[in-house]
Amino acid sequence: MSEVKLVVQRFDPFTDAKPRLAEYSVPKREGMTVLDALLYARDYIDHSIAVRFSCRQASCGSCGMKINGRPRLACYTQVDELKSEKVLTQPMDNFAIVKDLVTDLDSFFAKHRQMMPYVIRSDVQEVENPTREYLMKPDELERVLQFTYCIKCGLCTSSCPTVAMDTKFPGPQALAQAYRYTMDERDEGGEKRLEMLDDAHGVWRCHFAGSCSFVCPKGVDPALGIQLLRRHVLSGKAPRNAGEGAKLVSPAAPEQKPPS
């Protein structure tokens, strides 16, 4: 059976002065992912390797890490596709290290929350005691659909050169979500978001390197969202408030008549 040389960057901020690389020989099998290799190393070679994972199917975004220098999901990257004798795994850049490959995503989620990533409505009564359904037309959904695929893995933020420099910059994930909710026809909070982003450390600090879109495992294009968001920040108007909004509330469903 062939083997793969798995190199893991080890670092415990409580005990280590600097990171070191540890190498493990892992038996390779067809279809083996980098996460499989890591879990083999952890289960059979060194129990102290710290790695975060959950779904193993690129849905939860827990196992984001740098694999051979590029931010990827370990569960979504097969060892064979790397075409390399060694597989180097390192924690994501732009995040504090908790231990080994596990990074602290607190600041990432704080920036996500800051974007108010939910539909904001003024009809509070209707929201709390809904009588009708808020509808979206297919083309309205299409406008935001790709951004709803974000699994918040942090790979885009890890690859962003502006995040590396500017700690106040929200990052591609948060900005893409700001765009997603601002463009949602049901939302009425777009102008609040646009005003918040019109800041010295806001949407304008993106240099359009495009690395966020390049590394996204779900095919989301945050760089596109940021550029489109800028257009609305310039005008200060969210689409719905600009009068482009579609009819938001569907008529109440007609009561069904019993069959005669």
Place this chain on the structure above:
Amino acid sequence: MKESRLMLIQYATAVVAVALVSVHLIMQGVIYPYSTAISFSNILSIYRNGFYAIFLEALLVVVLVHGFNGLRIILHEIRQTKPWTMWVDIGTVVAIVATVAYGTRTVILAVFGGVAG
């Protein structure tokens, strides 16, 4: 001023600067041979052409606003504290006003004869 307005100025000055610098380079490198283009008497005669003096003043303002605003953006990325942001903004305005004033002084002196031909 809102960041969006500053960035709009940045983009507008970039476009205008490309146009003005292109005309400037054509004037200096194509219409006049480069060796004579930078001779003192030639430069003075260019300044004393009213149209070209206005052109040079516009070039001065556009390039300095674009350059210093760009520098402001870079400096904002280096540190994110409030005092740093405030002093960078103030420094940018002072730098633009000072350099535009000094450049305008040169244009005015050349146009109105403060510099002997």
